[in-house]
Amino acid sequence: xxxxxxxxxxxxxxxxxxxxxxxxxxxxxxxxxxxxxxxxxxxxxxxxxxxxxxxxxxxxxxxxxxxxxxxxxxxxxxxxxxxxxxxxxxxxxxxxxxxxxxxxxxxxxxxxxxxxxxxxxxxxxxxxxxxxxxxxxxxxxxxxxxxxxxxxxxxxxxxxxxxxxxxxxxxxxxxxxxxxxxxxxxxxxxxxxxxxxxxxxxxxxxxxxxxxxxxxxxxxxxxxxxxxxxxxxxxxxxxxxxxxxxxxxxxxxxxxxxxxxxxxxxxxxxxxxxxxxxxxxxxxxxxxxxxxxxxxxxxxxxxxxxxxxxxxxxxxxxxxxxxxxxxxxxxxxxxxxxxxxxxxxxxxxxxxxxxxxxxxxxxxxxxxxxxxxxxxxxxxxxxxxxxxxxxxxxxxxxxxxxxxxxxxxxxxxxxxxxxxxxxxxxxxxxxxxxxxxxxxxxxxxxxxxxxxxxxxxxxxxxxxxxxxxxxxxxxxxxxxxxxxxxxxxxxxxxxxxxxxxxxxxxxxxxxxxxxxxxxxxxxxxxxxxxxxxx
Amino acid sequence: xxxxxxxxxxxxxxxxxxxxxxxxxxxxxxxxxxxxxxxxxxxxxxxxxxxxxxxxxxxxxxxxxxxxxxxxxxxxxxxxxxxxxxxxxxxxxxxxxxxxxxxxxxxxxxxxxxxxxxxxxxxxxxxxxxxxxxxxxxxxxxxxxxxxxxxxxxxxxxxxxxxxxxxxxxxxxxxxxxxxxxxxxxxxxxxxxxxxxxxxxxxxxxxxxxxxxxxxxxxxxxxxxxxxxxxxxxxxxxxxxxxxxxxxxxxxxxxxxxxxxxxxxxxxxxxxxxxxxxxxxxxxxxxxxxxxxxxxxxxxxxxxxx
Numbered sequence: 001x002x003x004x005x006x007x008x009x010x011x012x013x014x015x016x017x018x019x020x021x022x023x024x025x026x027x028x029x030x031x032x033x034x035x036x037x038x039x040x041x042x043x044x045x046x047x048x049x050x051x052x053x054x055x056x057x058x059x060x061x062x063x064x065x066x067x068x069x070x071x072x073x074x075x076x077x078x079x080x081x082x083x084x085x086x087x088x089x090x091x092x093x094x095x096x097x098x099x100x101x102x103x104x105x106x107x108x109x110x111x112x113x114x115x116x117x118x119x120x121x122x123x124x125x126x127x128x129x130x131x132x133x134x135x136x137x138x139x140x141x142x143x144x145x146x147x148x149x150x151x152x153x154x155x156x157x158x159x160x161x162x163x164x165x166x167x168x169x170x171x172x173x174x175x176x177x178x179x180x181x182x183x184x185x186x187x188x189x190x191x192x193x194x195x196x197x198x199x200x201x202x203x204x205x206x207x208x209x210x211x212x213x214x215x216x217x218x219x220x221x222x223x224x225x226x227x228x229x230x231x232x233x234x235x236x237x238x239x240x241x242x243x244x245x246x247x248x249x250x251x252x253x254x255x256x257x258x259x260x261x262x263x264x265x266x267x268x269x270x271x272x273x274x275x276x277x278x279x280x281x282x283x284x285x286x287x288x289x290x291x292x293x294x295x296x297x298x299x300x301x302x303x304x305x306x307x308x309x310x311x312x313x314x315x316x317x318x319x320x321x322x323x324x325x326x327x328x329x330x331x332x333x334x335x336x337x338x339x340x341x342x343x344x345x346x347x348x349x350x351x352x353x354x355x356x357x358x359x360x361x362x363x364x365x366x367x368x369x370x371x372x373x374x375x376x377x378x379x380x381x382x383x384x385x386x387x388x389x390x391x392x393x394x395x396x397x398x399x400x401x402x403x404x405x406x407x408x409x410x411x412x413x414x415x416x417x418x419x420x421x422x423x424x425x426x427x428x429x430x431x432x433x434x435x436x437x438x439x440x441x442x443x444x445x446x447x448x449x450x451x452x453x454x455x456x457x458x459x460x461x462x463x464x465x466x467x468x469x470x471x472x473x474x475x476x477x478x479x480x481x482x483x484x485x486x487x488x489x490x491x492x493x494x495x496x497x498x499x500x501x502x503x504x505x506x507x508x509x510x511x512x513x514x515x516x517x518x519x520x521x522x523x524x525x526x527x528x529x530x531x532x533x534x
Numbered sequence: 535x536x537x538x539x540x541x542x543x544x545x546x547x548x549x550x551x552x553x554x555x556x557x558x559x560x561x562x563x564x565x566x567x568x569x570x571x572x573x574x575x576x577x578x579x580x581x582x583x584x585x586x587x588x589x590x591x592x593x594x595x596x597x598x599x600x601x602x603x604x605x606x607x608x609x610x611x612x613x614x615x616x617x618x619x620x621x622x623x624x625x626x627x628x629x630x631x632x633x634x635x636x637x638x639x640x641x642x643x644x645x646x647x648x649x650x651x652x653x654x655x656x657x658x659x660x661x662x663x664x665x666x667x668x669x670x671x672x673x674x675x676x677x678x679x680x681x682x683x684x685x686x687x688x689x690x691x692x693x694x695x696x697x698x699x700x701x702x703x704x705x706x707x708x709x710x711x712x713x714x715x716x717x718x719x720x721x722x723x724x725x726x727x728x729x730x731x732x733x734x735x736x737x738x739x740x741x742x743x744x745x746x747x748x749x750x751x752x753x754x755x756x757x758x759x760x761x762x763x764x765x766x767x768x769x770x771x772x773x774x775x776x777x778x779x780x781x782x783x784x785x786x787x788x789x790x791x792x793x794x795x796x797x798x799x800x801x802x803x804x805x806x807x808x809x810x811x812x813x814x815x816x817x818x819x820x821x822x823x824x825x826x827x828x829x830x831x832x833x834x835x836x837x838x839x840x
């Protein structure tokens with residue numbers, strides 16, 4: 001049957017409009033087990049407080065919901081970039097007001113960046129911004145301000161870098177660069193994290209320590225039609241099992257910690273709950289780290305043998321299938337991911353042959369560190385069994401997470417680390433974030449996060465050259481270059497990449513929000529786009 | 535009595551000092567770098583170092599401890615690494631709920647434990663006795679975590695009698711207090727039973743009975759009054775035991791008290807909060823014991839202290 005084209009278009013448009021215009025008003029309750037530590041965007045940096053900070057604050061740039069594509073937010077448009085790729089000029093959106101009523105200006109941008117660089121702020125994000133010209137001198141206390149941040153006009157600010165960095169705009173979209181007003185930080189007397197003031201779609205109206213936080217709609221929000229909800233209540237201290245019962249009773253609309261592990265299979269297999277569950281692969285990789293500075297793991301053949309001996313499918317069964325098998329370092333949603341990469345197949349016979357070739361026909365003894373929270377010790381045991389099949393006798397050291405991190409960051413100490421609970425998750429969607437902090441020479445040091453302690457200066461140089469490819473036309477070439485860098489790392493087998501976590505969120509019947517709002521790759525939970533059915 | 539109280543107060547100071555040295559020392563020896571944890575995985579080594587310096591963690595143990603003691607004398611427990619707020623204010627905001635929980639648990643313990651113990655003693659060797667002893671055994675050996683979740687599931691979710699957790703009025707308090715107190719109720723029942731049996735076999739009870747007093751009067755006026763003395767000491771000790779129990783119970787029920795505060799702090803190695811709560815708990819425990827001793831002195835003047 002043929003329909004007139006105009007009518008089809010009109011019908012389609014009506015349906016689309018009906019879907020796109022969520023009902024305004026209403027409130028939701030979200031539950032978490034742990035307390036929220038801080039909402040100071042210069043400090044709070046995890047799955048839990050990031051989306052809440054996004055309720056209160058905005059950055060100059062942001063990502064299109066559900067994607068890894070940058071778009072302007074507090075900036076009126078994408079910045080003008082100089083030919084050498086070092087200078088970025090931002091024009092601010094006009095008339096954006098902080099919750100305290102003051103208009104945001106370029107001075108606030110400068111203040112925000114200098115505040116997070118200031119060692120007294122103790123920001124975990126400091127090192128993302130030291131590439132700004134003059135930032136290091138400022139950090140070292142040799143300068144009173146950062147020369148690379150210039151206020152040109154009340155609505156124009158220019159940032160100059162010491163070297164081109166293709167990931168810089170991603171860095172400007174991170175929570176650390178959420179714009180804060182100087183006077184509110186001063187008024188909070190060191191406790192801005194509990195008294196946050198921003199430009200965001202919601203404002204924090206009450207915070208009862210250990211109980212709940214309440215956010216109300218910002219009636220003067222600059223984005224038309226946002227947010228949809230009137231308020232969001234975040235309840236803390238709810239055990240995941242209790243939170244799950246509360247959701248069924250209608251007291252909670254969203255399980256911040258996801259489905260409780262003990263009930264996971266029962267819930268996901270129950271068709272009744274199907275409309276309440278959304279899931280998406282996270283941009284992270286959980287891996288077994290192989291220390292290249294410890295014998296006999298310094299032999300690439302031994303590392304490849306271990307890669308072939310570990311049964312990843314078995315590990316996925318232990319985590320109830322909440323993941324997809326990893327083929328390499330990069331997760332599928334990360335730009336630069338090579339979908340043709342095939343990693344190392346599970347093949348104990350080949351592993352044995354490789355070990356024999358490396359001079360260990362009877363295997364060897366080694367140690368595996370893991371954090372002591374379930375299911376990680378069980379996964380470590382699974383790896384232990386797999387390696388025993390090829391003759392490698394593994395002793396498991398199961399410690400508190402903080403102790404594992406400390407030991408793993410000490411050179412020539414820990415042969416193998418199971419990263420469960422400490423898996424690498426993107427800071428921003430750019431492959432450089434999976435190279436520099438965890439696999440480069442500068443992180444292969446005491447206290448660094450390069451647990452294989454692998455350092456290849458040539459790869460560092462290639463990554464550095466790639467980061468200087470800032471022109472839009474070079475983007476694909478740059479991502480291809482990173483693809484090659486990770487392929488080279490895969491050949492070196494410094495990790496056994498095991499799986500990419502799949503995050504599950506569970507919501508109530510009345511909460512309207514799809515996978516792009518609830519497991520967004522960069523916003524995690526996009527509160528401003530959630531709404532309720534009345 | 536006053537000199538006794540004063541000397542005990544001084545002892546308490548000693549205990550607090552030892553508690554602070556031990557906690558501070560143990561955390562110092564812990565193979566974990568608080569600066570690394572504050573900085574997070576993405577921070578560079580330079581950032582970690584600058585945070586370590588800002589927190590004063592690069593100073594020798596004695597300097598760090600000395601600074602801490604200096605603050606302590608001024609009533610300053612330092613600032614939380616993770617939350618930035620002052621530790622004293624964090625503790626202050628959590629004391630109320632924890633004390634409510636402990637008080638509720640003590641009341642439930644006594645309300646349940648004492649009558650059960652008396653009942654068991656008076657029916658010694660018969661089925662009520664065995665029932666009560668069975669309950670005491672179960673109550674003492676059931677893990678609080680399991681007990682709490684079971685109570686939530688049965689009484690709150692299943693029968694809808696109580697809220698599912700959280701903080702509020704008496705209805706919110708009942709289940710966590712019961713979870714915390716159930717093990718103690720068993721203990722009290724056993725204590726009460728054996729103490730009463732002991733007293734009942736004494737000469738003065740026999741005399742009272744021989745005088746022809748009514749059995750109820752013998753038990754209430756003569757036996758119980760004497761049997762209750764050890765219970766008072768128990769209440770004092772209980773406060774110490776509760777300090778451990780609240781960590782679990784508060785986590786299960788989302789009770790916003792000190793237990794949850796310290797649990798979260800341990801997870802992220804937030805040293806000032808951990809040490810602060812430990813010192814504060816030590817203070818509460820020593821004060822609890824002191825109070826128990828003094829009350830006992832009043833009830834039973836025969837008890838004398840050197």
